[in-house]
Amino acid sequence: MTVAVYPGSFDPLTLGHFDIIKRASFLFDRVVIGILNNSSKKSPLFSKEERVIMLKEAVSGLDNVVVESFDGLVVDFAREQGSHIIIRGLRALADFDIELQMAQSNHIVAPDVDTVFLSTSVEYSYLSSSMVKEYALYGASVKDFVPANVLPKIEEKIQLMKVN
Numbered sequence: 197m198t199v200a201v202y203p204g205s206f207d208p209l210t211l212g213h214f215d216i217i218k219r220a221s222f223l224f225d226r227v228v229i230g231i232l233n234n235s236s237k238k239s240p241l242f243s244k245e246e247r248v249i250m251l252k253e254a255v256s257g258l259d260n261v262v263v264e265s266f267d268g269l270v271v272d273f274a275r276e277q278g279s280h281i282i283i284r285g286l287r288a289l290a291d292f293d294i295e296l297q298m299a300q301s302n303h304i305v306a307p308d309v310d311t312v313f314l315s316t317s318v319e320y321s322y323l324s325s326s327m328v329k330e331y332a333l334y335g336a337s338v339k340d341f342v343p344a345n346v347l348p349k350i351e352e353k354i355q356l357m358k359v360n
Contacts, residue, residue, distance in 0.1 A: 202216065204230070209247070210324070212320035221261050231251060
């Protein structure tokens with residue numbers, strides 16, 4: 197059985213992420229989505245637990261996809277999951293530079309773990325979680341950017357932020 201790990205903060209899950217997940221589910225026997233708190237990103241919109249719930253709802257129709265949260269190195273998480281493959285999505289050339297550096301350093305730390313790059317489908321090549329959060333914070337609709345189950349959770353979170 198070929199197991200692949202797709203790590204990320206998924207704050208929030210976008211249609212671009214979901215596109216990569218769905219395509220990976222056709223390529224690998226089992227795909228483990230690993231949700232982490234990204235230390236380089238400031239305060240997340242959703243807690244790790246909220247993101248796990250949203251991802252589980254979104255992938256409920258994909259039988260070979262599971263969602264887990266983790267802390268620490270992605271290579272350690274991959275090994276814990278019985279995987280030697282890390283999936284990374286690429287939107288543009290800027291992504292490639294950063295992702296290649298990560299893949300190469302991961303390979304030095306864990307030579308038994310490789311990174312597989314999947315290019316984002318053209319219709320989602322502009323899409324990022326940061327952009328979704330920015331639009332939502334300023335009241336723009338993000339319904340065309342996120343899975344249907346995620347939209348009400350974003351709207352609710354933004355409403356709570358405005359009240360507080």
